[in-house]
Amino acid sequence: MKNLITIGLPSKGRLKDKSINFFNDKGLKILPSHKERNYFATIENKPNIKIIYLHAKEIIQRLGDGTLDAGISGLDLLNESENNLQDKIIIKQKLDFGNANLVVAVPDDWIDVQTIADLEEVAFDIRSKRNTRLRVATKYSNLTNDFLISKGVTQYKLISSLGATETYPFIGSSEIITDITSTGKTLADNNLRVLKDGLILQSQACLLISKNSRSKIQKFEI
């Protein structure tokens, strides 16, 4: 169908539930598939709209390549994605859920490190004494890079992590981390502390649309 609109929604957790609520609140009732684990859904009385449940990161990718016309995903994931993807995506609306901060965290017991300026000193210290670089584990290489460089921390090396980043400093995989946190509990429970000026990005869920689908979507007023 020529006018079919495909919308990607997060496939898991709170982000999924809140995304569904967001559509329901707008009077667009999402009808799940008959099969429990099916990844497709529809909207009541809107035969032209197709919903697909995807990983939040995947939603950004698919908006970029045009498979999706619209979607809900995190600002963190959008800003982290490559520039050529970001160029193809528009933030239609920032939503009032999915709030989380991307932060720089260090071990609690690094009591001498409270600010980014401290981190900068320690990084240079490690470089000059051991000829190695401070290792920063992260799932957000691009955002972390831009942030650290802009704050004068240059002597570091990124270690890319897929999950459980909080463990890295304590198993010898990195010295510090950057990670996304909403309540800070996971960080605290793993003996990590956010630096006083260590906020990289305030993230939240966003309704995103693909630039190429702008005119198509306007007709449907979502």
Next chain:
Amino acid sequence: MKSKKLSEQIIRTFKSNGFVLSEPDVLLDSEHIIQRSGENFRRSMLTFENEDGKVMCLRPDLTVASCIKYLKKKTKSKIYYSGQAYRRTKQKGSDLVNDQLGIEILGSRNQTQDDYKVIKTILNSAEKIKSKNIQIKVGDISLFKSLIKSLDMPDRWKLRLIRHFWRPKYFEELLKRLEKNSDIDPVTFDTDKKRFYEMKKMNQDEVIAGRSISAILKRFDKKIKDPRSFDEGKKIAKIIRAFLKINCKLSQLDEKLLDFVSKNNLKKNIFKEFKSIRNLKKLKTEVNFITNFGRDIEYYTGIVFEIFSGKKEIARGGRYDDLLKSLGAKKNIAAVGAAINLNNI
């Protein structure tokens, strides 16, 4: 073809001045380069994975590639290179491939003599290819370091200013913070102090995320005794700004520096070590000295220079005494070098 002929002429000059061809590897270990140049440089490199999954890159720069080759003990000390380097820049449409032609003295034993040799060889090359209106601009990063060391401010500030000298934009930000004393420095140490005493009783060799407890406590203690905030920030920022405005003919430099020193009530002997620059008075070419110069490349440690033909920069170079160590040399190996800008001749 014109440029090929010119580079052949230049190479002849290099050879006749005792420089020997070095042909560094085209493929380098990416990790090695990142370790040296920092994570931010990754975006500039052209990388791929080899069959073992190891990330390799095309050499981004011939100076670095030549140093790596030298460390493998495969070249002489006085070398020249001529070849392609590969890197991406943020500018759209800029070339990925750059022809580079230059000389290096790796393991330089006599600073004054070797600095002079490199500059003189480049000047001879420029004369051979009949460049006109040749002028030299020089700076010396070690002079800035001498100034900072002589100023009355916390060590931590000194190191910070020196470390970021090569990043002018961030440096300016630091000066502003210095002026306004607006650095975030936590005032309440209470909870941390409690932990400090607990940690003092622990095994001091225990390591927390790569740092020993003793190192953490030592730095904590130092921070309390040497706070970053202090009263004289405004005055010191003013001195630094005045220093960075010095721009004069080499013949007037001594006078200018004396003037600067007395105006700012500094000790007379702080700028004693710049023989390399003074030595350039021997050249017949016009030399200008600029303090705010050569600040875009991290690895320079001493003299930096650019050679102009009219308004076009035809060569640039400088002394980089720390580069080889950062590439893995066990001890400091001093070095100085320069590259010709083939696009401008």
